[in-house]
Amino acid sequence: MLSVFCSPSRYVQGRDATRNLGVEIDALGLGKRACLIASNHAIKHLELTWEETLTEANISYALTEFSGECSREEIDRIKDIAAEYKAELIIGAGGGKVLDTTRAVASELNLPVVNCPTVASSDAPCSALSVVYGEDGEFDSYMFYKRNPDLVLVDTSVIAKAPVRYLVAGMGDALATMFEAKTVIAAGKKNQLGGATTISARILAEACYQILIADSIEAIESVNNRAVTPALERIVEANTLLSGLGFESGGLAIAHSVHNGLTTLHETHDFLHGEKVAFGLLVQLVAEGKGLDVISPILEYSSEVGLPLTLSDIGVNDLDRERLRKVAERSVKEGETAHNEPFEVTAAVIFDAILTADSLGRRFRESEVVEAAISKA
Ligand SMILES: [Zn+2]
CATH class of the missing domain: 1.20.1090.10 (Dehydroquinate synthase-like - alpha domain)
Known part of the structure; x- marks a missing residue:
């Protein structure tokens, strides 16, 4: 059996890290057109910072509010938005379900993915897998992706404000x-x-x-x-x-x-x-x-x-x-x-x-x- 180790390509963490989102995406050459999926909470707190940092890095983006459930319908809905926008990368900002959806969309469209967790409630953001639950909330299966996220950016000033x-x-x-x-x-x-x-x-x-x-x-x-x-x-x-x-x-x-x-x-x-x-x-x-x-x-x-x-x-x-x-x-x-x-x-x-x-x-x-x-x- 071969030994295998995997990780995200880059991990960035710290106070007000969101301000560096554009610079980091640019440094990794992940693309200039982003589909950004975010929870309502993340939008409220970070919308202005995204505008600044992404505009500075000449990255245009389409912001979409997450529906609340990582379901097949939601993955398809965001895939359509990303395809129509001709997105070159997918960015997700929010809790576990937002990031699971983001990774699923990016994987199915074969695009780079950026995860910005707004809570530190699990170890999923760095991984190349998602936990899939059925409609009834029961564990269903693990969904495995080809690659780990290209960038995980954790803003600890956002985490500090979460419950x-x-x-x-x-x-x-x-x-x-x-x-x-x-x-x-x-x-x-x-x-x-x-x-x-x-x-x-x-x-x-x-x-x-x-x-x-x-x-x-x-x-x-x-x-x-x-x-x-x-x-x-x-x-x-x-x-x-x-x-x-x-x-x-x-x-x-x-x-x-x-x-x-x-x-x-x-x-x-x-x-x-x-x-x-x-x-x-x-x-x-x-x-x-x-x-x-x-x-x-x-x-x-x-x-x-x-x-x-x-x-x-x-x-x-x-x-x-x-x-x-x-x-x-x-x-x-x-x-x-x-x-x-x-x-x-x-x-x-x-x-x-x-x-x-x-x-x-x-x-x-x-x-x-x-x-x-x-x-x-
Ligand atoms: Zn776990």
Whole structure:
């Protein structure tokens, strides 16, 4: 098996980075006519800056507001706009769904693509794949593209103004990265590119974890003040770039499969990808037979930053065994990354690990309540 590593061609991050959008597109020679897809929120905050930076770089553009859903219809609608405008590149600005749509349009038209995430809620912006959900909000499949984005531009002054919950969800997605990559390496399985993992991917995944442990609280307080700080910059890089390179070139395991399984329960649909992945990581660690020396620090971290520890934290209050069995079955469907574990993963393995992870989370919560009561007394 060949080792494979991929990444965006260029990654740019920092305070007011949007002001450099035109210069960066120009430096990479991505084209002079852009189709720009943006969320309503991004348009409100960035429209004037786009006009300045793109005009300065002699890039003309057609701005289109995103409909809200990354659906087949929306991809086709934007493809038509881009074709009619004779766009030479596609720019997307907004949350995960906007960027997923942008990458799909660019891939189908075989045009360069620029991703400008306005939240740091997942590691998708750097990747050459999108998560596709059905109309009912259930995980459907991964959509793979030929290339990673040509440019990912992250404006941390925009991220700092987004609700803190998005940043924390991004930490959940990033938290799983090192554990999943390590599992794939230990099992000698394939990464998301169908190749073996490189040393580079492993080291980036490890750096991702270390930054989360060191900087998460400071980054949360930055965003609570709508402030940009070095700690926030490091967390945004961990959530977006390190986790992005780490998951795609490192590989995924049970944590992401359990996320996919959980989407079969409608009550989890209001919870973000990274929030479900964080619980999925607990399930993975239990299924792998890890001891409390590994699991307790994760429970402590998640509790401190506000990530889910239990099923009820992601909206699942009814622990009906039949419904949970469906989650477990969906998690081990053919092609799921749960099969990247070094042992056979059946629905029973996942089912038992879900129940145990949930209990460990609840026990941890109770111990926190008792500790708080003791320190009060
Ligand atoms: Zn993810």
